[in-house]
Amino acid sequence: MELDFGPAVRDFRDELRDWLAEHLVGEFAEHRGVGGPTDGAAWEVRLAWDRELAAGNWLGVGWPREYGGRGLGLLEEIVFEYEYARANAPYRATGNALDLLGPMLLAMGSEAQKKRFLPPILSVEELWGQGFSEPGAGSDLASVRTRAERADGGMRAERDDGGTSFGGTSRPTGVESGGEWVVSGQKVWTSFGIHADWLYVLTRTDPDSRRHKGLTMLLVPADQPGVEIRPIRNLAGQDEFAEVFLSDARTDADMVVGEIGQGWRTAMATLGIERGTTLLPQQLTFEREAESLIGLARERGALDDPMLRRRIVDAWISVRIMRTTNLRTIAELTAGRTPGPQATTAKLYASTRHQQLGHLAMELAGPAGQIVGEDYGLDTRQRSFLLSLAETIYGGSSEIQRNIIGEQVLGLPKEPRP
Amino acid sequence: MDLTFSEEQDELRKVVRSFLTRHATEADVRRLAADPSGYDPAVWQRMATEIGLQGLAVPEKYGGSGFGYVDLGVVFEETGRALLCAPYFASVALAAEILLRCDDETARGDLLPGIASGETVATLALTEENGRWDESGITLNAHDGAGGWRLTGVKTYVLDGHLADLLLVAARTPSGVSLFAVEAQAPGLVRTPLPTLDQTRKQARVEFTNTAARLLGPEGAAWPGLERTLATASVLLAAEQVGGAATALDAAVEHARIREQYGRPIGSFQGIKHKCADMLVEIESARSAAYGGLWALDTGDEAEIAISAALAQAFCSEAFTRVAGDNIQVHGGIGFTWEHPAHLYLKRAKSSEVLLGTPSYHRELLATRLGI
Numbered sequence: 001m002e003l004d005f006g007p008a009v010r011d012f013r014d015e016l017r018d019w020l021a022e023h024l025v026g027e028f029a030e031h032r033g034v035g036g037p038t039d040g041a042a043w044e045v046r047l048a049w050d051r052e053l054a055a056g057n058w059l060g061v062g063w064p065r066e067y068g069g070r071g072l073g074l075l076e077e078i079v080f081e082y083e084y085a086r087a088n089a090p091y092r093a094t095g096n097a098l099d100l101l102g103p104m105l106l107a108m109g110s111e112a113q114k115k116r117f118l119p120p121i122l123s124v125e126e127l128w129g130q131g132f133s134e135p136g137a138g139s140d141l142a143s144v145r146t147r148a149e150r151a152d153g154g155m156r157a158e159r160d161d162g163g164t165s166f167g168g169t170s171r172p173t174g175v176e177s178g179g180e181w182v183v184s185g186q187k188v189w190t191s192f193g194i195h196a197d198w199l200y201v202l203t204r205t206d207p208d209s210r211r212h213k214g215l216t217m218l219l220v221p222a223d224q225p226g227v228e229i230r231p232i233r234n235l236a237g238q239d240e241f242a243e244v245f246l247s248d249a250r251t252d253a254d255m256v257v258g259e260i261g262q263g264w265r266t267a268m269a270t271l272g273i274e275r276g277t278t279l280l281p282q283q284l285t286f287e288r289e290a291e292s293l294i295g296l297a298r299e300r301g302a303l304d305d306p307m308l309r310r311r312i313v314d315a316w317i318s319v320r321i322m323r324t325t326n327l328r329t330i331a332e333l334t335a336g337r338t339p340g341p342q343a344t345t346a347k348l349y350a351s352t353r354h355q356q357l358g359h360l361a362m363e364l365a366g367p368a369g370q371i372v373g374e375d376y377g378l379d380t381r382q383r384s385f386l387l388s389l390a391e392t393i394y395g396g397s398s399e400i401q402r403n404i405i406g407e408q409v410l411g412l413p414k415e416p417r418p
Numbered sequence: 419m420d421l422t423f424s425e426e427q428d429e430l431r432k433v434v435r436s437f438l439t440r441h442a443t444e445a446d447v448r449r450l451a452a453d454p455s456g457y458d459p460a461v462w463q464r465m466a467t468e469i470g471l472q473g474l475a476v477p478e479k480y481g482g483s484g485f486g487y488v489d490l491g492v493v494f495e496e497t498g499r500a501l502l503c504a505p506y507f508a509s510v511a512l513a514a515e516i517l518l519r520c521d522d523e524t525a526r527g528d529l530l531p532g533i534a535s536g537e538t539v540a541t542l543a544l545t546e547e548n549g550r551w552d553e554s555g556i557t558l559n560a561h562d563g564a565g566g567w568r569l570t571g572v573k574t575y576v577l578d579g580h581l582a583d584l585l586l587v588a589a590r591t592p593s594g595v596s597l598f599a600v601e602a603q604a605p606g607l608v609r610t611p612l613p614t615l616d617q618t619r620k621q622a623r624v625e626f627t628n629t630a631a632r633l634l635g636p637e638g639a640a641w642p643g644l645e646r647t648l649a650t651a652s653v654l655l656a657a658e659q660v661g662g663a664a665t666a667l668d669a670a671v672e673h674a675r676i677r678e679q680y681g682r683p684i685g686s687f688q689g690i691k692h693k694c695a696d697m698l699v700e701i702e703s704a705r706s707a708a709y710g711g712l713w714a715l716d717t718g719d720e721a722e723i724a725i726s727a728a729l730a731q732a733f734c735s736e737a738f739t740r741v742a743g744d745n746i747q748v749h750g751g752i753g754f755t756w757e758h759p760a761h762l763y764l765k766r767a768k769s770s771e772v773l774l775g776t777p778s779y780h781r782e783l784l785a786t787r788l789g790i
Contacts, residue, residue, distance in 0.1 A: 052705040055425075056740055157439065205467065238646075240472070259538035264480055284593060289635045294790055303790060308783060309785065309790070310778075311783050312788060313732075313782075313784055313788075314781075314787075314789060316784075316788065317707075317729055317733055317784070319734065321703050321706045321707055321710075321727060321729075321733065323709040324421070324706035324707070324709065325703065325706040326707065327421045328421045328422065328705075328706060330421075331420055331421040331422040332422045335420075335422050337422060338592075340702075341698060341702055342705065342706065345699040345702040345703070346702075348695075348699050349699050349702075349703055351762070365494035399688075399692070401695070402688070402691065402692040402693065402695035402696065403688070403692075403695075403700055405694075406685070406691035406692065406694055406695045407691070407698070409695075409698060410667075410671045410695070410698060411671070411675070412671060412674055412683075412690075412691050412694060413675060413682070413685050413686040414681045414686060415686055416686065416687065416689075418681060
């Protein structure tokens with residue numbers, strides 16, 4: 001499949017292809033296909049690869065030039081992701097900041113925040129971790145309990161109604177310069193958290209508030225006495241995510257993204273950032289896995305088994321449907337249309353079907369697929385199978401996805417909530 | 419790259435939907451389902467004259483409007499939504515298509531304008547008692563007798579075969595599979611309507627006894643055109659199935675929003691809500707399968723068309739059946755009654771599932787075409 005958006009984009013594509021052919025060599029080439037949103041394998045090599053990309057000015061293709069990006073459009077971003085996946089380059093270690101924090105700052109950050117934080121993301125000088133989930137707030141982010149208070153009590157004086165209490169509907173105004181936030185609480189499932197220099201943290205700044213009210217998004221430096229980051233080992237044996245303990249951690253008053261008390265909006269904007277471009281490389285990976293699965297089946301003579309044959313064809317159908325679904329979304333985005341329901345259903349379909357693919361691959365591999373390398377060293381197939389179990393959990397579990405589809409797309413009544 | 423609909427296609431959809439909302443109501447569907455002829459000639463004429471639906475994708479030189487398959491797919495999605503009772507699939511997706519695919523310019527010039535204008539209702543007679551859709555399933559005998567070609571044998575499960583003015587018949591000569599045209603009035607032609615499980619889609623048994631027929635294209639060379647026709651029809655049927663599934667989901671959602679149990683709408687319970695969500699995932703995935711096929715028909719090469727078509731039929735058939743079944747489930751007991759329309763969709767889904775070969779058959783076609 002070729003993505004073709006006309007001559008200008010074609011030039012961009014060719015430039016990128018040439019660059020990848022020239023730079024994706026040596027150790028980088030040996031790590032082709034390594035990594036994924038939850039895969040901590042070969043971290044150092046991947047980080048070096050990200051720096052190589054940064055040197056070539058390939059990170060932030062769609063970000064404004066003034067912040068170190070290329071200032072190009074959605075089409076180029078799509079082509080970049082596609083060609084990148086086509087070359088099977090290692091999964092970017094800095095994906096979190098590039099895909100979530102960066103777009104969040106571009107959309108809701110202050111000018112000072114953009115100038116301060118965006119360039120070091122693109123030059124891979126600062127790594128970021130997300131501090132949303134908590135032990136008591138996984139899918140239900142409105143249950144966030146990590147508290148942030150102004151050290152100088154300054155926030156109380158900022159209310160536009162002149163009041164000092166926290167209840168009611170009046171909104172706090174913007175942020176004053178000077179002063180600090182003091183943050184305490186526990187975050188968990190912070191992807192690649194042990195490498196983070198900074199954290200973007202959803203906090204409760206109004207202690208009397210409930211649910212999604214009274215939350216604030218804060219940028220918090222990780223390198224300070226009040227921040228302790230401990231790795232959590234995932235089921236593939238990797239230290240890919242972490243738990244973060246915040247004990248009177250400090251950050252400057254102007255590190256609020258969006259407005260004080262409006263952290264829910266900021267968080268939702270982050271989570272709602274268009275995934276059409278990120279689903280594309282994922283689906284190319286799935287296509288590769290499906291091809292490898294067919295190869296394996298052929299080797300094992302499994303294509304003659306009608307039951308297996310049927311499942312193999314279904315696996316192929318699944319990845320082809322994922323591709324077409326993504327293309328539909330991209331076509332709508334590039335035509336300036338609002339993507340249809342498929343943009344919402346795609347994640348549920350892809351994560352479910354990818355797991356089936358993994359199970360089938362393991363079955364075809366047979367007993368040999370049960371043997372791992374030294375130090376629980378996994379091959380691509382084993383790693384992909386195990387890590388696919390996270391895909392129906394992260395980014396909103398499948399159960400949450402079904403609620404979103406039911407309520408937001410189909411308009412079904414909400415569950416009664418206490 | 420353009421896997422989205424243009425404003426013109428959106429407009430076409432609106433026009434067709436609005437027409438069908440008026441002329442293919444549930445009452446119309448039930449009336450025509452019970453009627454042996456199975457369609458309303460007045461509505462059929464208006465489809466042709468008011469919107470030009472029969473000739474939409476027929477090239478202009480044969481009296482059509484020359485639109486593409488994506489446009490035609492939009493129409494089939496809408497006829498599927500409405501469960502339109504008419505020989506539209508037979509005439510447009512099968513008969514017009516095989517004429518376009520057979521190597522016979524004269525026949526195209528003679529026969530296509532009538533189909534495009536809606537004056538001729540046509541169909542393709544391919545399946546026999548063996549119920550097969552592959553080349554070797556075609557055994558009906560054609561022989562070059564006195565005064566031209568004659569057919570002897572039986573075709574069955576022929577869509578709208580009892581009412582078509584023109585039958586395009588796949589038959590076997592000593593040189594192989596060949597295509598013939600047979601007029602409805604031809605002596606030696608006996609057509610018997612078959613009572614069908616899905617009453618919205620009529621079928622007939624057609625018996626030929628030394629029946630005069632016109633050879634279309636070179637003798638023995640018809641199979642590639644027939645195979646391509648079946649691929650096109652598979653994609654158009656997939657679009658129709660997507661439309662039918664979408665209506666079934668609409669009905670389920672509407673019911674789940676209104677129907678209360680235990681003091682709250684049943685759609686607020688995850689058991690129902692998640693079922694509806696899964697129905698939508700199924701439909702959007704089926705949409706991708708069908709649209710990918712339509713897109714291939716307009717822009718792809720033959721290999722891509724063959725693959726997309728088999729995929730579309732394998733996937734959309736099962737998707738429609740599953741969603742239609744889930745719709746009955748969401749409706750509870752009422753969904754199990756004759757009075758409620760839910761069963762009409764289930765039955766249409768089931769008849770569509772086997773209309774051009776079963777999902778298993780299409781999976782195997784796909785596997786073969788992929789070299790798996």
